[in-house]
Amino acid sequence: MTLSVVYAILFYAATLLLVVGVVRKIIIYARTPAPLKIPVTPAPTTKAGVVWRMTKEVTVFQSLFKANKWTWLFGWMFHVALAFVLFRHLRYFQEPVWAIVALIQPIGQYAGFAMLAGLTGLWARRFLVDRVRYITSLSDHLMLALLVAIGLSGLAIKYLAHTDIVALKTWVLGLMYFDLQPLPSDIFVLLHLGLVIILMVIFPISKLLHVPGLFFMPTRNQVDNPREVRHTAGWTAK
Amino acid sequence: MTAKFDTPELFKNIEIIDTPKYEVDSMAHSSPYPAKAQHNEKLGFPGELVDNWEEKAVTRLGELVDGSRALRTFLDSCVKCGACTDKCHYYLGTKDPKNMPVARQDLLRSIYRRYYTFAGKYFPRLVGARDMDKSVLDEWYSYFHQCSQCRRCSVFCPYGIDTAEISMAARDIMDTVGHGQKYCNEILGKLQTIGNNLGLPEKALINTLEDLEEEVEEDTGVAVKYPVDVKGADVLLVVPSADFFAEPHIDGLIGYGKVFHQAGISWTLSSYASEAANFSMFIGSGDNLKKVAQRIRDAAEELGVKRIIVGECGHAWRVAYSFWNTLVGPFDFLDPNYPAPQHIVEFTYDLIQRGALNLDKEANDHRRITFHDSCNVARASRMGNIPGGQFILPRALITASANHFFDMSPETIHENTFCCGGGGGLLTDDLMEIRIKGAMPRMQALKQVVDEHDVNAMVAICAICKAQFSKALPAYQFPMDMITSLHQVVGDAIQLGTKD
Ligand code: HEM
Ligand code: HEM
Ligand code: SF4
Ligand code: SF4
Ligand code: SF4
Numbered sequence: 025m026t027l028s029v030v031y032a033i034l035f036y037a038a039t040l041l042l043v044v045g046v047v048r049k050i051i052i053y054a055r056t057p058a059p060l061k062i063p064v065t066p067a068p069t070t071k072a073g074v075v076w077r078m079t080k081e082v083t084v085f086q087s088l089f090k091a092n093k094w095t096w097l098f099g100w101m102f103h104v105a106l107a108f109v110l111f112r113h114l115r116y117f118q119e120p121v122w123a124i125v126a127l128i129q130p131i132g133q134y135a136g137f138a139m140l141a142g143l144t145g146l147w148a149r150r151f152l153v154d155r156v157r158y159i160t161s162l163s164d165h166l167m168l169a170l171l172v173a174i175g176l177s178g179l180a181i182k183y184l185a186h187t188d189i190v191a192l193k194t195w196v197l198g199l200m201y202f203d204l205q206p207l208p209s210d211i212f213v214l215l216h217l218g219l220v221i222i223l224m225v226i227f228p229i230s231k232l233l234h235v236p237g238l239f240f241m242p243t244r245n246q247v248d249n250p251r252e253v254r255h256t257a258g259w260t261a262k
Numbered sequence: 263m264t265a266k267f268d269t270p271e272l273f274k275n276i277e278i279i280d281t282p283k284y285e286v287d288s289m290a291h292s293s294p295y296p297a298k299a300q301h302n303e304k305l306g307f308p309g310e311l312v313d314n315w316e317e318k319a320v321t322r323l324g325e326l327v328d329g330s331r332a333l334r335t336f337l338d339s340c341v342k343c344g345a346c347t348d349k350c351h352y353y354l355g356t357k358d359p360k361n362m363p364v365a366r367q368d369l370l371r372s373i374y375r376r377y378y379t380f381a382g383k384y385f386p387r388l389v390g391a392r393d394m395d396k397s398v399l400d401e402w403y404s405y406f407h408q409c410s411q412c413r414r415c416s417v418f419c420p421y422g423i424d425t426a427e428i429s430m431a432a433r434d435i436m437d438t439v440g441h442g443q444k445y446c447n448e449i450l451g452k453l454q455t456i457g458n459n460l461g462l463p464e465k466a467l468i469n470t471l472e473d474l475e476e477e478v479e480e481d482t483g484v485a486v487k488y489p490v491d492v493k494g495a496d497v498l499l500v501v502p503s504a505d506f507f508a509e510p511h512i513d514g515l516i517g518y519g520k521v522f523h524q525a526g527i528s529w530t531l532s533s534y535a536s537e538a539a540n541f542s543m544f545i546g547s548g549d550n551l552k553k554v555a556q557r558i559r560d561a562a563e564e565l566g567v568k569r570i571i572v573g574e575c576g577h578a579w580r581v582a583y584s585f586w587n588t589l590v591g592p593f594d595f596l597d598p599n600y601p602a603p604q605h606i607v608e609f610t611y612d613l614i615q616r617g618a619l620n621l622d623k624e625a626n627d628h629r630r631i632t633f634h635d636s637c638n639v640a641r642a643s644r645m646g647n648i649p650g651g652q653f654i655l656p657r658a659l660i661t662a663s664a665n666h667f668f669d670m671s672p673e674t675i676h677e678n679t680f681c682c683g684g685g686g687g688l689l690t691d692d693l694m695e696i697r698i699k700g701a702m703p704r705m706q707a708l709k710q711v712v713d714e715h716d717v718n719a720m721v722a723i724c725a726i727c728k729a730q731f732s733k734a735l736p737a738y739q740f741p742m743d744m745i746t747s748l749h750q751v752v753g754d755a756i757q758l759g760t761k762d
Pocket of ligand 2 (some may be wrong): 217
């Protein structure tokens, strides 16, 4: 039960840091003015156009596809798989489980492998492509190591050393409703959860800020209409 | 001048531009002349490197980040994916890894992280954060003057991180602590006291234009006017001052005059605002950007014109199209039937659509033409009323005026265009090596159309591009006079006297 308490405290703390950290960043991004119009071509001339542009960037990584097919392949595979994995994880957080979450469980099974494959490809680039090696710092390796370790420990729970999933879910639901339950103390479960806690904590202070950041980039989210609509903000509004 | 250097070799085919293996610090020796005290002070910067400049530089960085959502998100969000690493012409031409866009950003990001992020404050080694010191400043001075702010990297970054914005910020910080660049700051001083980058006084300008009128009349037998300071003219034309004297720029100016002449629209230049260029953008200075733009607005109001049209100049068009309305708008004193400002290419295009120009394509039959998309037009502004108009309209002018047109390889035109190598405040002799090496990808693409289609003219719509290519073309064994103004081609095709 001590383990359960320790992990519970860590989870609460990590959640707080994650939420506060990310929300704080979003507020800062939103409040920082964009004084000039700087959309980069091909820039849409309407709001709807911008929404469509951002949708393509977020869902299919359009610009990355144009830039580098290998990075796109591995990067996109990793992110899509991650999305499936996270969505599949919703089943631990809800009772009853949404039909759609139940529905994708079979595909989701393979997502863990796809995620690791993508990560491996991305990591390999950091060693094999001299230019990418040059720009890589230690933190970039550690970030990939962390995600790989989370993936591996997750797969280990599933394929190597099964845990009592029902008990685990009870613990998770207990966390959510402030009704602490015992945590199955299998090594891979503790590892998986410990690493996830680390990921949550570093999210708002690392390059994972690309997630909120990319929605705020004026080069991509501005409408190309400077002659039609007078734009002012920050020092240009004074 | 820099020491002797080898011009990169060209291959037969653009696809062969192999991304080079990097050579660390191969361009570390490249740095422009620093500005003299008087040049810095005229723009409101300290003359010399100030005391405790390290602290002031860091403070200024903080102010800039607080004032720019772009800068803040760019500095926070890069994931080091490497997609931009092979997109910069300066990297391709020099192999120096600090010319990879992300590495260039990191020169500044490392300082941002150290002083403004949790990770950099407590784990500097882990995230590559470092203290602000003289070696950092020297590195900034060198490599932020190896960026032409062309935005090619931004097109390919999955988030649109724009290294140009980072360069501008770095140059702003260096100016703020008294370490400005001679070329940009000296020129901006001239512009603000005399009215143009050249320092050409009103008298000399008027004489130049009178000579031009005589020359054109001799050539064509038609009295085409090049008016200055005519109150009540319909149009104020603002051109880069290189158009008044440099080759091939002046042939473009002759062409503008012919277009106005045949269209029968009254126009004027201004001696007070005889410069479209605004180098304030290159040094990232908002105050100066606004001051210089204000001159043009003032001239337009003073002359009582109905429209403002901007001549062939890349960054000037960016400033005019993207920033003027913000900085010195709204232009409610102008005729609302026309966009304010309007590009000369938009103007000529409309005239052609209306059949107001008589063009004889055969007059250009000796030319086999290709078109260089200037970055600031291609990636930072637009023409006409549809996305991508900045690619369509200039080409439409060429094909309306000439029979032989060939585009360069698709990965080197439109928004993928390669910079000429001399933009962003680098068009100075002390940076000749980086300029010539940076021109390599464009020269490569040009070689391909020369080999395949016997192209003998490269048309551009940017004063800096034109001046830069006059140096780069000979360096790569092309004839210097291949570089041609767009309105030179149009002007040569106009059949003067047929509409009078
Ligand atoms: C809106 C959602 C997201 C979008 C659009 C997005 C987009 C991208 C893109 C375009 C890249 C660059 C290409 C690549 O290396 O894959 C990238 C990299 C990366 N993303 Fe995301 N991302 C999102 C969410 C996330 C989340 C939730 C995580 C982690 C928990 C994450 C972790 C990473 C990592 C670690 C990298 C760097 C990979 C490397 O080291 O090469 N991303 N992201
Ligand atoms: C509170 C948070 C989390 C809990 C309670 C949790 C729990 C689990 C459990 C119990 C499994 C085993 C699944 C099975 O046996 O079928 C698993 C697998 C996995 N987990 Fe997590 N996990 C969490 C967060 C995460 C996060 C944030 C990631 C990714 C960044 C992740 C990635 C994976 C992967 C890749 C697998 C293996 C493939 C799969 O079954 O989907 N987990 N996780
Ligand atoms: S803006 Fe242009 S010159 Fe500067 S880093 Fe990007 S690609 Fe290179
Ligand atoms: S493409 Fe963008 S995110 Fe990727 S390394 Fe370059 S600047 Fe960073
Ligand atoms: S000078 Fe011309 S090609 Fe070079 S950066 Fe400017 S617009 Fe681009």
